[in-house]
Amino acid sequence: MLSRRTFLSTAAAFAFTGPVGARSRLQKSPTIDAARLRRRLEHLSTFGRPEGGTFGSGVSRVAYSDADRAARAWLLDEMRGTGLTPRVDPVGNIFATWPSSAVSSDASRQLPILFGSHIDSVPTGGNFDGDLGTLASLEAIQAVQAAKIATRRPLEIVLWAHEESTAFGRGTAASRIVAGDLQAGDLDQMWNGLRRGDAIRRIGGDPARAEEAVRRPGTWHAYLELHIEQGGTLEERKVAIGIVEGIVSIHRYDGQITGVANHAGTTPMAERQDALIAASQLTLAVREAVTARPGRQVGTVGRLEVTPNSPNVIPGQVMLSVELRDLSEEVLRSLAEDIRARAALIARDTRTEIALSLASRNPPALAHAPVQQAIARATDRAGLTAMRLPSGAGHDAQMIAALCPMGMIFVPSIGGISHSPRELTTWEDCARGAAVLLDAVLDIDSRDTI
């Protein structure tokens, strides 16, 4: 039985040193098998692959689909093949635990360290979003098994069901239920003629026992998730690893701009009250407000509808969405204030009315500082460059942050492209991410407290 002091090397043979306090007693190093990780990513990509496609052709593996079911069945087999005993929770999440084997007297009382991701995709999605974090987690467990590392705490991997908001719309991820958000009627939601409860049954869940899927704070010691960045920051800055500071808060506003629809031929320019002129100014004002201050906040007008939307009629009304994202809700509130002030000036100048109402608000999920530090140490030991950055996209980690300390590891997305068959991360970066995940898990395990 090896010491619980643990070590890292990747298949790409990066420089490494053991975790803090363990440098003097190197023994067998747990190692990510980069070739096996790649083979599994390639195999997983066949489930939901378009007819006649290859690995780069992307995937349509929407939650609860036949492709999703087949991929899950294959992954259950892969887990069992490593000696794990996977179990499906009542809402379809798959968990598998590698028990602690430390001689420590308190081992049985230690909470597991959880890590994983998802394998469902958006329609015509890519081959890395979710897949990488899921298969890297299995790889990390296998590395521990192969190195015969004794951990203080059980290691638990998870495949979250239904992460993408395609099926049954937004805010319905199975991890949300695990975090306690199960509301009356949730299981009766309909999508494409399918009841959500029946969909859950299709992937081996038991909707009648859905409440048992809810977990309490105190279930896990920490949660880690490796994921592709889905943005272009790491690639652009030539940084190998992103240490996620948190998952941004999203404040979404509905804008309604009311002008006067009128004849596009008979109404002189000076007499117009053109709702689209106001909407155009507002769209640019959102961008100006967002970029006027330092920081990584983003703001988007993604939806815009004109009424009556006819070439020969001056637009009388425009509805649009204003979505603001940042880790700090204070920043979002201040931005909204700025945008409201600009909107008031625009309304006055264009003689229109502009109403902005808060349509939805997702709070941020901050990554726990000690988990970020563990990831930073793992990155340092691997000799990799790293930077802190927020996640602009939502992840299961966002939900699980309500239950335990959470951290995420990002690897570069080439061109920042995601939710597209063109989604791409190099095999080397996949292996690097898996190695950092493994070492960060062992780093956290090596400490008494987080």
Added chain:
Amino acid sequence: MLSRRTFLSTAAAFAFTGPVGARSRLQKSPTIDAARLRRRLEHLSTFGRPEGGTFGSGVSRVAYSDADRAARAWLLDEMRGTGLTPRVDPVGNIFATWPSSAVSSDASRQLPILFGSHIDSVPTGGNFDGDLGTLASLEAIQAVQAAKIATRRPLEIVLWAHEESTAFGRGTAASRIVAGDLQAGDLDQMWNGLRRGDAIRRIGGDPARAEEAVRRPGTWHAYLELHIEQGGTLEERKVAIGIVEGIVSIHRYDGQITGVANHAGTTPMAERQDALIAASQLTLAVREAVTARPGRQVGTVGRLEVTPNSPNVIPGQVMLSVELRDLSEEVLRSLAEDIRARAALIARDTRTEIALSLASRNPPALAHAPVQQAIARATDRAGLTAMRLPSGAGHDAQMIAALCPMGMIFVPSIGGISHSPRELTTWEDCARGAAVLLDAVLDIDSRDTI
């Protein structure tokens, strides 16, 4: 039999003098019966009036509808009641001629002076668009009848069928066929399950003989049309009569803006290629280009469609319409050049592609200068203020300008509102417009040549 020298007074008792050269021999003055004109406008408004509505409630009298048919039947009766013998041409236009009764030896060789308008409406339209010009024309004939005026030329009134572009889409007015624009398949157009040929039969036309509705240049001596302005210029400037310089040319462009659709959360502001940002700048640039030069040209972005149009996706593509109107096509070409230059800068700055392609082009229809002068003299004699202005809206006069000298008279639209139940012109302005129409017709008749 009175002299062909003719005179004007309105029921509102405006000051007047006879037409040029006839001031010394005042006899019985032809007079618009303002009260009868009002009664007829009120009665006409009942055909297509919304349930429980009153005169101000507007009208839905779409071409070929039951309301249109009933209103036409009533108007045919009114014409017959004045001693006219109306006839329906093969495409549904109604003509009625009051024969010349001058002793002039060349009377039989004189071409008729035509004047009229339409009574079909847009859905939920107003009570003056078309109705005023149609009923004022009948009123003008009755004034001539009552005053026993001998005209040199026959006076012919017309009710154009299907002026509004609601039924069967744009560019299908019956006056267009009269002007020679009858194309294969036109009568087979479908709208709301109705074939256009069958629709024409519903209003008394004979689609099998549609080609006989086509008239040649040389059919009429001149064409005049009284219409509400449908814009706010006359009211704003407190001018009673608009002397139309012509009906504007319309150049319509389709704009296609191609950016890169991307995740609204993970794509930093600086890396975006947001098609809606470019479209907003272009929409404002159209307005800037149009207002940067003196003149009455107008430009409108009336239609705009975003793809994928989702709050959480940066817009990847925008399609929009750019419609430019002016009497001068040279101005429109120059404007388009200006807009293209601005679009190129916007495309560069936003890293998008902007394509602008000419989608349709209607040439202008200039009002004949001598007809404008006749209207100006009539306005002077009535002691009314007048101004020249273009018509930004299309009218049947636009088509008939291809067959004979054309002129139009505008009266103020309160608030510039049209194609709306809120369309409103005062009774006094209705009577003034009818009186100017009458006097201008007689002025043109009084001259050997136009």
